[in-house]
Amino acid sequence: MNSASPDTTDVGATVGSYLEARTWVGRRSEPRPVDTAVDESRCKYFAALCEDGNPAYWDAEWARHAFGAPLAPSGMLMSLMMPLPWKPDGRSAAPTMAIDVPLPGRTLINVETDCELFRPVHWGERLSLCEEMVDISPEKHTRLGRGHFVTTRLLLLDAAEQPVATITNVLYRYEAGGSDA
């Protein structure tokens, strides 16, 4: 294993102590709009990634008949939390509180997700999202390094502020170069 630390400027994780981080548990972000509408291009590009020929994503006429409108692939919903990488005002929010929360670990890897999908999402919908910090584990040692498991819950809302999905995510914030435990 290469024990060099990753270049943290690429990730922008906030460095701090576990005690600071614990004060974040229960914190909930204000709803923010997803940067763009759920558009045809993004939906088809994602379906192409997975070579998914589901006509709900490709055959607009059929999908309108079956669902009222073509659908976004259900698997892509988590990508809606990703902000544009640049904006004219120079601000781009971190995609998740798990990066903003102060912890010693400067890099991360995703571990686990639990997604509940209440209804299909259609092309053209404008969604918003808010996130809650659910839990942060005490320090653990894994084969990747020392760190903390951070659990967040993302709520996706439609234009009527009705929930369309929740995504509970566990991410490991760690410092690379750990034991083989």
Added chain:
Amino acid sequence: MNEHYPQKCWSQVQQGEALPPLHFPIDYARIILNAATTWDYFPGHHNPVYARAQGQPDIYASTIFFHGLIDRFVTDWGGPLTLVRRRRMRMVASAHPGDTLSVEGRIVRAYRETELGLVDLEITLSTARGLCVPASVCARLPLDQDECPSAPTTKTTTP
């Protein structure tokens, strides 16, 4: 019943039924496409130097790609009216360029919830090194053929 896109109904499925396996090769282009389509530009998904410093042998596929592949696996089997209601998964290993992901699954429970026809599936994604992602999915199927809308056109394309 839609006569153009094959669709399973809940009344047709059986507990223990295995889904047709899916084999999906991963190369560098796929993982870069993964970053581009999901807007997930975390450097472990496009920068081999960063990935190695993290303790990984190379760049790796993202969580959202696994979501998409799992859902494709389910709807390839069930048909386009199949809706994923819940998906749980753990990433116990990563998928890197040169790997082929083998997706396998089976129905562990078929049941009704009020007027909905539901199935619970256990799914695994593996590479030649072993288990990569264990997952479980709850999906909704049309109860019977009466719930499947007729096709609006005479297209013959199948997914």
